Every structure is written in structure tokens, then in C-alpha cells.
């Protein structure tokens with residue numbers, strides 16, 4: 001048996017046509033499933049120039065090749081589409097329980113185009129696929145609507161739902177797609193695409209078994225990882241209070257060393273992503289005050305309030321996405337933080353703590369916990385929403401947004417109550433909220449400040465909360481990935497933990513090196529970024545999680561699992577070629593849709609132009625354009641334009657698509 | 658009620674939830690806490706009445722910690 005179903009469901013909301021298509025084995029061998037299958041379908045089926053919010057855009061829900069097999073931390077799904085923010089390739093990654101549910105219906109992916117005349121949702125189980133009326137749940141928040149749709153479709157199997165909240169319904173360009181009570185496929189604007197199709201939800205209740213080639217071999221690998229994860233612990237007396245000191249030490253290091261990814265496992269298991277809340281502030285990894293400040297501004301009197309231990313205090317239990325042995329998530333009690341409005345919530349992530357914390361100079365943790373739940377229910381991207389708030393605060397400081405324009409809100413830095421009010425207005429598209437509801441790029445255009453230093457994006461997308469001046473390899477990925485601003489592709493820290501060089505012949509060994517060298521464009525740095533890009537596409541084709549990827553190839557054995565699942569017996573180098581193919585096709589999609597890859601370059605402030613004058617990143621500048629060009633060159637793309645060369649396309653078999 | 662039911666060896670369980678998703682009748686749910694110091698949530702047979710004893714959950718478990726055990730008194 002294979003690890004994939006070999007079938008894909010197509011739904012046209014304009015005509016109501018629903019049909020399945022068989023996908024040849026070679027497609028999986030060349031693109032895997034997940035993002036690879038998504039790129040293969042979307043590149044060919046979305047016409048150039050299609051309106052991202054029109055009927056020609058196609059929204060795909062893709063599972064991973066390894067999802068549902070006895071592998072671990074491979075249960076993530078992705079939404080794929082043409083991004084309404086960039087006009088190029090768009091995708092968003094999410095955990096929860098939706099990925100196996102796609103395969104249990106008998107499909108590897110579901111692709112939806114057209115526009116329904118009235119609000120609908122798609123229901124699929126092992127035998128049927130039908131469109132149902134969604135009028136009664138259309139305006140509801142994601143949490144309420146999910147519960148109703150599960151109840152309405154309850155038969156033997158409890159249904160799994162992916163849906164939009166009010167932000168997607170109102171086509172906010174920074175809206176995402178929600179699953180499992182508040183996990184979001186947040187990025188690239190997929191919620192707006194779904195909303196534009198009048199599609200509230202996809203409800204899945206299939207029960208088909210998911211096979212694989214060699215389950216025994218897969219389970220042996222899983223037991224090995226599970227055993228290690230049980231042992232990845234710190235003594236109980238080590239508390240979150242140590243992170244600022246750790247950060248300070250890391251920020252001050254002149255040399256970088258290869259690290260054991262086990263550390264990522266230890267931190268994720270105990271705290272989750274919030275383990276970086278204060279560590280990142282003192283090391284220089286965390287952006288502050290809309291990227292113009294430093295730990296001197298967001299100093300101890302501020303960051304002590306974001307100590308992850310304070311969040312663990314309200315964590316009632318852990319939360320694992322489907323198939324995960326790490327379990328970075330949690331369910332937190334937010335009754336007090338929300339003044340009784342909500343009872344519980346998915347544990348806030350580091351990204352959210354940062355956009356609504358240091359980026360906005362806000363030290364009120366309760367406000368962040370509350371906003372997190374507001375946005376999860378609305379289905380709005382917390383990275384983009386918080387970055388847009390920080391932009392608005394700086395606009396207020398500059399007088400670009402006047403008190404009158406702010407509907408009477410005092411938008412001074414760190415005013416928690418005003419920030420809450422502003423978020424509510426953004427969700428409702430009310431007053432100043434409507435100006436901000438589509439993110440920084442659109443808001444800047446509406447305010448007439450495009451190109452100003454405080455408009456901080458990568459290609460119009462609000463970047464993830466890791467500072468590109470702290471990690472130039474991250475700056476490269478922010479700027480060259482077909483989803484710009486994405487913090488989950490690669491960084492020097494990831495590279496040093498993943499140990500690709502131990503399995504991939506051409507991945508440069510890390511070794512001890514001077515941090516200062518990272519700021520100088522070099523072939524070695526470019527090849528590292530190419531390797532990370534290829535590997536991340538493999539992970540995304542498999543349904544893997546970034547945090548498993550960070551454990552490194554010796555703990556989370558992706559190549560071995562892929563062979564056991566499929567029987568292909570490919571070498572790591574051959575798999576990396578697949579990653580290269582997927583990434584090149586994502587880039588070809590962007591170019592087909594007439595978007596200039598150079599336009600994805602990070603904003604000057606993110607590259608240290610001008611450099612910061614205080615903090616760990618003081619004086620640092622990243623020569624980003626030269627680095628982008630070297631990355632493109634080593635990818636086999638035109639060095640000046642980022643367009644994949646004919647030779648590369650031919651070599652990867654992409655010339656005939 | 659089936660004559661066999663799934664029994665989880667919690668000390669080796671990864672709390673991954675694969676068994677819960679695999680069950681065609683949603684008999685299992687993640688609700689057992691208090692097993693480790695992290696407050697992870699482990700699977701329990703919440704609807705023994707609907708369990709058919711099919712063993713799909715046991716087969717799906719990536720780390721093979723579910724055994725199908727005979728229920729005393731059920732033929």
C-alpha cells in the first residue's frame with residue numbers, strides 16, 4: 001500500500017460540479033503530496049492574471065504525504081492559493097486535526113474554485129461530497145460555527161472542520177482559515193480567498209484507512225523518536241526566569257556552533273513557542289517597537305511581564321496537533337484575562353506575544369491573551385494584525401493617524417486598552433479598523449505613506465517575529481521565499497540544529513564560524529539557504545512540523561520515514577531534488593502571475609538601513625540584495641531577476657508543465 | 658459491546674492522538690490527564706458501548722502501545 005490515496009477532489013462553486021481525479025504515481029514521486037501536489041495543480045489550473053478574490057482563484061486544502069501513516073509529527077495540512085496580498089504564490093500551514101481527515105475521505109487534497117451565489121459549506125465523508133447551505137453560520141465566529149457544523153453533521157464519526165471567521169467573511173486580506181478551536185492556517189490571506197468564494201467551511205467525516213508501504217519500519221522509527229521525546233526534559237527547578245540571561249549570552253556570542261536540535265524539543269515540550277518570549281528580546285532575535293527599538297526600550301520592566309512561566313500558570317493542559325509527539329500547544333484558562341468573556345483558549349504563541357507585546361511596546365499580558373482569542377475566533381492572522389497595530393501606533397506618533405482619525409482612541413505605544421479596541425475595530429472593519437483590516441501594505445497606501453521607513457514588510461507581507469538583523473540567513477528567506485516574510489523556512493539557527501550536512505552530500509557543514517561572517521554575502525551562506533529552502537518544501541510536502549524539523553535529521557528521520565512509507569528507496573540527495581522542484585515551481589507560479597521576485601526584498605528597516613543605535617543588533621546591516629542574488633544563482637535561477645532558468649526547469653522536468 | 662477493547666500503556670504513549678482520529682466511530686477521546694508532569698492529555702475509551710473491537714486504533718498507533726484485551730465476561 002502507498003502512503004497517498006492517489007485521488008484529488010475538485011469542486012467548482014459556480015457550477016456546483018464536484019468530481020474526483022486520479023493523480024498518477026509519478027506526480028507523487030516528483031512533488032510528494034502537500035505543498036508539492038498543491039503547486040503542481042495550482043500552477044497549471046489558475047490562469048495568469050486571475051483575480052485572487054475572483055472565481056478563477058483555486059483554493060486547495062492539502063494533506064501531507066506522511067499524514068496518517070505511523071510516522072510522528074507529520075499531521076499538518078496546508079491551504080494553497082494565489083495570495084491576495086502579493087498576487088503571487090500563497091500558502092499557509094496549520095496543525096490541528098484536519099490533515100488526516102482529508103485522507104480519511106479518500107483524497108490527498110481538495111481543490112475549490114468558482115464562487116457560490118450564496119453562502120455554503122462543503123461536506124465530505126467516505127462516500128459523498130455535497131455543498132450545503134451555510135447562511136445560518138455565515139457571520140458566526142469560528143469557534144461557534146465549528147461546534148454547530150460538527151453537531152449538525154454528527155453521525156458515527158465526529159466531523160473535523162476548517163472554516164473562516166468574520167475576518168474571512170469580510171475578506172480581510174490578513175485573514176486565515178481556522179481548525180480545531182483556534183489553530184490557524186493564518187498567512188498569505190487564505191481566509192479572504194475562502195470568503196470571496198462564499199465558502200464558510202469544509203467539513204470532513206471520512207473513515208477510510210490510510211495505508212503505507214512498510215508500517216513496521218515506520219513504527220520502529222516512531223518508537224525511537226517517542227523514546228527520545230520522553231527523555232528531552234529539564235529539571236523542574238529550571239524556570240522561565242532563566243531565559244533573559246540565556247538570551248543575553250546568545251546575543252553576545254561571537255561564534256556560532258552546530259547545536260543539537262534536542263534543545264528545541266526540550267523547550268517546545270515544556271513551554272512551547274513562548275520559550276522565546278524573553279530569550280528573544282535579550283538576544284536580539286525579537287523585533288521591538290515596530291522594528292525601530294531594542295531591549296533598551298523594551299527593557300526588564302516590560303519584558304518581565306511576558307515571562308513564559310506566567311502563561312504556564314494558566315495552562316490547564318497540553319495540546320498536541322494530530323500525530324505529534326512534541327506537544328508545544330496548550331489549553332489556557334483565560335476567564336480572568338478576558339474578564340469573563342471567554343473561558344479557555346489555545347495557548348498564545350510567541351509570535352502573538354511579540355506583535356502585541358514588544359512590537360507594540362505593550363507589557364499587559366492579559367490583553368495579549370484576550371486579543372489572541374479574539375483573533376482566533378475572528379480567523380485573523382495574529383502576526384499580521386499585531387504588526388499592523390504596531391504600524392498604526394507609529395503612524396499615531398508621527399501624526400499620520402490623528403486622534404480624530406483614530407476614532408478617539410489614544411494610540412500611544414503600549415496602551416493595552418486602545419490596542420484591544422483597535423483590534424475589535426479591525427475585525428469589524430469599523431472606522432480606523434477598516435483602514436487597517438487588510439494589513440500594513442494596504443493601510444500604508446490608504447494613508448498615503450507607502451515607502452516610508454515605518455512601513456515594515458517583505459513584499460507587502462508582515463514578517464514573522466524574528467529579527468533579520470540578528471540572523472541574515474533569515475533575512476534571505478524572508479526575501480526569497482515565494483511566500484515572503486515567512487519565518488518558518490530557514491535561519492542560521494535552524495541550519496545549525498538540523499544537521500543536513502550529515503545526510504545531504506552538498507549541504508555545507510556548519511562547524512564553528514564567526515557570526516560576523518554571516519553579514520557578508522558568500523557562496524557558502526547561499527548554499528545553506530538553498531538547502532534549507534529545499535528541505536522545508538520536503539517537510540511541507542510530507543505534512544511535517546517546523547518544530548520537528550528543528551529537532552534535526554538525526555532525531556526526526558524524514559528521509560527514512562519517506563522511504564518506509566513509499567518504498568521508493570531514494571537517497572537524501574534525491575529527496576532534496578524534489579524539494580528543489582517544489583520550490584522552483586512555487587517561484588514559477590509567482591512569475592507566471594507577473595510578480596517581480598525582487599519586490600519581495602525586506603524593507604530597509606528590517607535590513608538595518610539605517611542601523612539600530614542600541615541593543616544587540618546595534619550597527620548591523622544586512623546587504624540583502626546581494627544575498628538574494630547569490631541565493632537565486634545557487635538555486636539555478638537567474639541571478640538578476642530570480643526567474644528559474646530554462647536549464648533548471650528542464651533539469652527538474654518543469655519545462656513541460 | 659465488543660468482546661475486546663483497546664487498552665493503552667500510558668507510560669509509553671506519546672499522546673499523539675492518532676488512535677482517536679483512526680477510530681471510525683469516535684469511541685476514543687483525549688481526556689485523561691494527570692499522568693505526567695507536563696499535563697499532557699491521553700486517550701481513553703469514552704464510548705465503550707460503541708466500540709466494535711475492530712483494533713483499527715491499535716494498528717494505527719505509531720508506537721504500538723495499544724493492546725486489544727479480552728473483556729472478562731463477554732463471550
Ligand code: SF4
Nearest residue numbers: 095321324326328545
Ligand atoms: S510541535 Fe506543536 S505545532 Fe508542531 S505538530 Fe506538535 S503541537 Fe503542533
Ligand code: SF4
Nearest residue numbers: 680708709711712714
Ligand atoms: S477497537 Fe475499533 S471501535 Fe474500538 S476504539 Fe479501537 S478503533 Fe474504535
Ligand code: SF4
Nearest residue numbers: 670671673674676718
Ligand atoms: S496512537 Fe498510540 S501513542 Fe498515540 S495517543 Fe494513541 S495510544 Fe498514545
